[in-house]
Each structure stands twice: as C-alpha cells, then as structure tokens.
Amino acid sequence: MAPSEPPDGTAAGERASTAAMDAVKGSKVLSVQSNNGGRLWEVQLAGPDGTERLLEVDDSGKVSGARVKDTGEGEKARVMGINRDPRLTFEDAAAKVYSAVPEGRITHMSLDRYGDNALVWDADVLTSEGAWHGVKVDARTGAVTRNG
Template sequence: MASLEKAIAAAMDAVKGSTVLSVQSENGGQLWEVQLAGSDGTERLLEVDAAGKVVSGPRVKDTGKGEKARVMGIIKDAELTFKDAVEKVSSSVHGKISHMSLDRYNNNDLLVWDVDVATPDGTWQGVKVDAKTGTLTKND
C-alpha cells in the first residue's frame, strides 16, 4: 500500500500551492484519490498509485462560485494542516488512515479533519480533529 504521505507529496507536487481537502484509499490501498484546493477555492482531483505516482489528473472540479467561496473559508479558517492532523491521529490511534477530509459540521460551527483509521485488529475507528484547536475526539 502506498503510504498516505507519499500520495499527498505527489499530489502537492503536481498542484503547487494547494491545500489538501480530502484523501481516500481505494482498491485495497492500491490507489489514493486526493482532492486539493487552490487559494481561489478551485478544487482539483488526482489519483495516485501505490508507487506514489500521479496516474490521473489533476482535473478541475467545476463547483461554482458558492462552493468556491465555502472552500476558501475552510482553507482560511483551518489552523491545523493536513500534516498536523495526520501526526495528531497517528500519535493517538494505532492503525492506517484510509480516509481524511476537512469540512464543517454542526451547522458550520465546527471545522474538523474527519478521519477513518483501520486498526491492526481489522476494526474501524472514526476520529475527528478540530482544525482550529487540535482537539481529538474518537467516534464511538
């Protein structure tokens, strides 16, 4: 399985100056789908293979002005970077991250990194990391 870090590094290299919005492991870890956003709110999608090579994209996701404005707000308000969130989760939950996304919850009051972790015993653990404070909450 390509490492999460390798997939993100390849995607960020392909779209310089962007911010990670989400990453999803697919095909049993053989492929990572990465969604990035530019400072203008333009979203781009890429697929990175197990070797850490971009195999698809980047392609622009046409979302319209309202969604671009929403994404720009998320980017501006998130104080915890993707890398910070990965480190926070990795130090608290043992396993492999299979999905991460940055989004607002609770009627837009809470900006979090929503994370899925596959634990060594094969169970799933959901975790949320507050993108402003770094507070980690495990889902029951």
C-alpha cells in the first residue's frame, strides 16, 4: 500500500468514483455511497449539462446499473452551478477527510450547498471501532469545517 493511501481498503470509494467517471466521460462526482459492506458503491455523477447519472460499481471496479436521473431544468441548473464551483475534487476532499479521521473509512460523501450557500463535501466516516464521524470539507478552500 502506498504511504498516502488510507488503511484497510478505505480507498474503495475513490476507486469506484474513478471507474464511474471513466464510464461517463466529462462527468464529475456528486456523491458516493457504500452499500453491502463496501462491496458495492452507488456513484452519482453530473455531466456538464447538469444531467445526473446513477451508477453501481462493485469492488472489482465493474460498472453496472447506469441510469439517468430524471430531473427538471431547475435541478439541472442547480447541479451545473454546484459542479462549476468546487476547487476540490472528490479525491482531494477524501484525502482531507482521511487526514481528519485517519482510522476511518468513508461510507458516504456528497457535494452540496449548505446553510449560508457554502459549497461543502459532506462525509460520513466510520472507524473500525464503530464510531461515526460527520466531516465537512469546504469545497473551495479545503478547510475541514466540521468533524464530529
């Protein structure tokens, strides 16, 4: 394992997001959700036109179950705005999350606007002892704004 890779297979979400983006060129990650103990990941992608797609990626990187999420023009415009603004990619934000909770593994992470319209990567992290951490990373600055 490379020194920068998180322990115990926690990079599975990043591998799933990469496989999904490879399957849908030009897309960006909106969310990644672990299912079935991390053996299956649901990845929500957004295209440049705001079209959302949901894909399933197994732990071997095989992509299946791709479907377009039926949204209206207002939601497409919102998604295009979210995708245009972040400076941190999913992978960059995940690295910040692992720095905040080094013994954890991400079970869900999504990009959205919160409260004061701040663009945030919001992660659910589970440690090997079963402790849950909610970690928020500012998608523009990379600052961890919440851990707990």
